[in-house]
Structures are given as C-alpha cells and as structure tokens.
Amino acid sequence: MPYDFDRIIDRRRTYSIKWEGPAYVPAIIGPNTRWNHETIPMMVADMDFACPPALIAAMRRVADHGIYGYTSIAVEPRYLQAIADWYQRRYDTELRKRWIAYADGSITAIRCALETFTNPGDGVIIMPPVYGHFWDLIQDDARRRVVASRLINDKGYYRVDWEDFEKKCAAPGNRVFILCSPANPVGRVWTAEELARMGEICRKYRLLLIADEIHSDIVRQGMVHIPILKALDDPSNSILISGINKSFNLAGLRCSQVIIPDAQLRGVFTKAYGRREPTPFALAALIAAYDEGEDWLDALNAYLDRNIDFTLEFLRGQLPQVKVWRPEGTYMLWLDFNPLGLSDEEVHRKIYWDANVWLQDGLVHDPDGGRGFQRICVALPRKMLEEALVRIAGAFRRI
Ligand SMILES: Cc1ncc(COP(=O)(O)O)c(C=O)c1O
Known part of the structure; x- marks a missing residue:
C-alpha cells in the first residue's frame, strides 16, 4: 500500500514542542x-x-468509545x-513476555535504573557524540x-576507542554504561562484534549495561540492528529500552518498553519504577503498530533513505566543504561545518538566523568536541527538506 510521506501537514497549534x-x-x-x-x-x-x-484507526476506535x-x-x-x-519477526530475537514492562518514556526508565542501581556520585559511561539529554x-x-569515553571520528565514521572504554569500565566508581544503539547523532548501527565486545567488557568489570534502542527500527536498507539481548551470550547485566515512540512517530x-531478562534485576527495577500503565490510546496504538504497521515502517525507511541521499547529494553539490557521512541508522545526519573555517557562533547564526532553519548545535551532543557540528533531522516531507537545504546553502554562499 502506498503511503504519502510527501504530504505537508500543518503542525502548528497541536501542542508540538518542535x-x-x-x-x-x-x-x-x-x-x-x-x-x-x-x-x-x-x-x-x-x-x-x-x-x-x-494506528490512527485503532486510536479513533478508542476515542469514539x-x-x-x-x-x-x-x-x-x-x-x-x-x-x-x-x-x-524483525530481529529474530526471542523475548519472554515476563521480561517486558511498560515505561512512560525511555528517559524516565533510564533515570529510574540509574537511581535504583547506583549511588549519587557514581560514574555513568556514555560515548560522545551522543544524545545530549x-x-x-x-x-x-x-x-x-x-564519564565520557569519546568515539573516534574516522572521517565521519565513528568507532569505539576500546582501550579508553575498557579503562573507564575498570575505574572504581563507574557502575553503568549507557549505550545508544543505533547511535544518535552519529548514525552508527553497531555490529555483532562491537556489541559482544561492549558486553564482555561490562561483564568483566560488573557494570550494568543499559541499551537505549529507541531508534532501532530506523535503519538504512541492508543494515541490520541487533538487539543487545541477542548480541550477548549472557545478558543478565543488561537492560534493553525500546518503543514505538520514534519508529511510528x-x-x-x-509508550516505551523496558526488557530485562534477569529475574532479580527485573524485580528490583519494576519495584522501583512502580506500577505504570499505558493510556488506552497508547495501548491500542502499540498493538496496531506492531501487528499492522510493518509495511508502513518499511515504506518509511525507504523514504528516509531517499531523503538522506537527497541531502548528501545536495550538500556535495552546494556545500562541498561540509563533511557528512551516510548514517547507517536513525533519521539524523551529523554535519561537520569546520572545514568552512568559521566560528561555531557564525555557523549557528547563518543557519538559525539567516536561513531561518532550526537544527541542533553539535555542542548539545558533544560538549567537548561538537564545535562546528550540527545535527539535522531529515524526517520530513522532501519539499520542506529541500527548502531548508536551499536556505542553508544560500546563507553560506553569502559569506
Ligand atoms: C537516543 C534517545 N533516547 C531517548 C530519547 C527520548 O525518548 P523518550 O521520549 O522515550 O523518553 C531520544 C529522543 O530523541 C533519543 O534520541
């Protein structure tokens, strides 16, 4: 069934943060x-x-009641x-239903895990550039x-610095690793080998591994996201968080889910998180999304692939100095404006003021190394994307 991702929908006055x-x-x-x-x-x-x-039909049935x-x-x-x-079906991964709990957002679930399994002042490892929140x-x-274990920027392709990661996992007081998989904003879909190695290191030093897999369903054609629970031989120190939030907009x-195979870990977490339940709309939406939304998700991913290719091609032609790598997952691109030789403030001003387009400054996701970078979210109708890119290119042409 064809879906119309080109349709421009007015979202003003719909309480939208964006x-x-x-x-x-x-x-x-x-x-x-x-x-x-x-x-x-x-x-x-x-x-x-x-x-x-x-999904809309399922929620309409709830509303009509x-x-x-x-x-x-x-x-x-x-x-x-x-x-x-x-x-x-999607990940060839067997989950027991008792492992799964509802969460009213991934961030609230991660916060609860941190507060439950660590003490104030304990170290939490993340890999910048990573989700600023x-x-x-x-x-x-x-x-x-x-505790930042910075990814290595290999011409736009980001890799783990294994030596640094292990050193930080081994340091006393560091208790948790939050993995962003796929990685926002750098677009990596971690390989089975990378995930296994992260898991092995976390087990060796008894760290809790929290995998934030909220972007897992958004990957480029040919890429395969591997849930952490599938990648590890022993996932007993792992918590997987995912949901319909990003995938189905x-x-x-x-509406997220927390998946914890280990009974003891799960018991402690669920007691701390308390009994939370989805609204009737979220409940109906999740069932409809997972049971009937697969076809739409595949069409969405194909559209996003084309938006990403369009953006890359446009930048190559109009702003060839801006460095960008084709992400393996997510609908974000991580643009490096540094080769233009402008200050971070000038780059910001050109985009946010002159072009009147609102992106996200690199420093949000990488306070130590994000200067000159911008994150762009390309999950929008092509015409709007094109308009934004034309305005950005125009602003930089006026240097
Ligand atoms: C990596 C990552 N985790 C979590 C969130 C927020 O998820 P939620 O709205 O479920 O708390 C986002 C939102 O952009 C995200 O990119």
Missing part, C-alpha cells in the same frame, strides 16, 4: 536564533509524517504478545557523574 519551540523554552531564542511562521524546525527527533493508517477509564496491559494479552512477536539525565536529574503517547 513547532512551538519558543513557547516551550523561551530562553532558547537567543540573538542568533530567529523564530517566526517561516522557521523550518528540524531540531527535535520527531517526524512530520502522519502515523500509519491502522467515549470512556477513557483506567487501563492495564494485564487485561490485554495482545500487548506483550505484539512486542514479543515484533522482536521475533543523557548529560542532564545523569548529572542534573540523577545526580550521578558523566508517537512520542507524545509516551
């Missing part, structure tokens, strides 16, 4: 950022596409079954310590 950005955080509008009805926002990792029709009382996955066996079936989550919310429904 489209009402300044209302959400007025302070983020600095002197170098414009915001008006012509701004193209590409900073938040949600998509400007309508959800799969089956008119009563939205307490709901529970305990009374709807298809919920856990849909997740288990999804992992079996990990910093506030670890330092400000959970009051733990960020439902972040507002706050």
Whole structure:
C-alpha cells in the first residue's frame, strides 16, 4: 500500500514542542536564533509524517468509545504478545513476555535504573557524540557523574576507542554504561562484534549495561540492528529500552518498553519504577503498530533513505566543504561545518538566523568536541527538506 510521506501537514497549534519551540523554552531564542511562521524546525527527533493508517484507526476506535477509564496491559494479552512477536519477526530475537514492562518514556526508565542501581556520585559511561539529554539525565536529574569515553571520528565514521572504554569500565566508581544503539547523532548501527565486545567488557568489570534502542527500527536498507539481548551470550547485566515512540512517530503517547531478562534485576527495577500503565490510546496504538504497521515502517525507511541521499547529494553539490557521512541508522545526519573555517557562533547564526532553519548545535551532543557540528533531522516531507537545504546553502554562499 502506498503511503504519502510527501504530504505537508500543518503542525502548528497541536501542542508540538518542535513547532512551538519558543513557547516551550523561551530562553532558547537567543540573538542568533530567529523564530517566526517561516522557521523550518528540524531540531527535535520527531517526524512530520502522519502515523500509519491502522494506528490512527485503532486510536479513533478508542476515542469514539467515549470512556477513557483506567487501563492495564494485564487485561490485554495482545500487548506483550505484539512486542514479543515484533522482536521475533524483525530481529529474530526471542523475548519472554515476563521480561517486558511498560515505561512512560525511555528517559524516565533510564533515570529510574540509574537511581535504583547506583549511588549519587557514581560514574555513568556514555560515548560522545551522543544524545545530549543523557548529560542532564545523569548529572542534573540523577545526580550521578558523566564519564565520557569519546568515539573516534574516522572521517565521519565513528568507532569505539576500546582501550579508553575498557579503562573507564575498570575505574572504581563507574557502575553503568549507557549505550545508544543505533547511535544518535552519529548514525552508527553497531555490529555483532562491537556489541559482544561492549558486553564482555561490562561483564568483566560488573557494570550494568543499559541499551537505549529507541531508534532501532530506523535503519538504512541492508543494515541490520541487533538487539543487545541477542548480541550477548549472557545478558543478565543488561537492560534493553525500546518503543514505538520514534519508529511510528508517537512520542507524545509516551509508550516505551523496558526488557530485562534477569529475574532479580527485573524485580528490583519494576519495584522501583512502580506500577505504570499505558493510556488506552497508547495501548491500542502499540498493538496496531506492531501487528499492522510493518509495511508502513518499511515504506518509511525507504523514504528516509531517499531523503538522506537527497541531502548528501545536495550538500556535495552546494556545500562541498561540509563533511557528512551516510548514517547507517536513525533519521539524523551529523554535519561537520569546520572545514568552512568559521566560528561555531557564525555557523549557528547563518543557519538559525539567516536561513531561518532550526537544527541542533553539535555542542548539545558533544560538549567537548561538537564545535562546528550540527545535527539535522531529515524526517520530513522532501519539499520542506529541500527548502531548508536551499536556505542553508544560500546563507553560506553569502559569506
Ligand atoms: C537516543 C534517545 N533516547 C531517548 C530519547 C527520548 O525518548 P523518550 O521520549 O522515550 O523518553 C531520544 C529522543 O530523541 C533519543 O534520541
């Protein structure tokens, strides 16, 4: 069935953080950022596409019923079954239903794991450039310590610095590794060997491995995401977090899952997290997404592939100095403007003010090395993407 990803849908006045950005955080509008009805926002990792029709129909059935009382996955066996079936079909990974718990967002689940399994001041390893929210989550919310094991930038292809990673895992007081898989914003889909090696090192030094796999369903054609639970011979020190949020563009429904094979770890986590249940909309949406949304997801990935190719081609032609590598997963590209020889502030000003396009500064995802980088989210209709790129190229042409 063909899906219309080219359709431009007006998202203003729909409570969207992306489209009402300044209302959400007025302070983020600095002197170098414009915001008006012509701004193209590409900073938040949600998509400007309508959800799969089956999913909309499922939520419409819930809405039409008119009563939205307490709901529970305990009374709807298809919920856990849909997740288990999804992992079996898409990832050839067998999950026991009892391993799975509902979470109202990946970040809340990671925070709970940090607070439950570590003490204030303990070290939490992450691999920058990585999802910027990990910093506030670890330092400000959970009051733990960020330990950065930086990825090595090999001409835009990012690799683990194994020596550094092992050294940091071995250091006393470092208790958890948060893996971003696939990696936002650098676009890596980790190989079986890389995942096995990360797991082995974490086990050796008794670290808890939390795999944030929220982007797992968004990969380029030919790439295969491997769930951490499949990659490891012994996943007993691992927690996998994933969900329908990113894959089916439902972040507002706050519907993720935490998957923990080890009974003891799971028991402690679920007790700390407490009994949380999805809304009737999230419950119906998850079942529809996993049972009926596969075809849409494949079409989405094909569209994203073309958006990424379009962006790369455009940049090659119009801004050849900007370095970018074709990501293996996610709908983000990590653009390196450093070869232009401009300051970070100038790059920001050209994009956010002159071009009136809102991306995300590299420093958000890499406070030590992100200067001159920008993250661009290309999950939007091609015409809008083209307009944004034309404006950006125009702004830099006026140097
Ligand atoms: C790697 C990563 N983890 C977590 C999140 C947030 O997920 P949630 O809305 O489920 O908390 C995002 C959102 O962009 C993300 O990119």
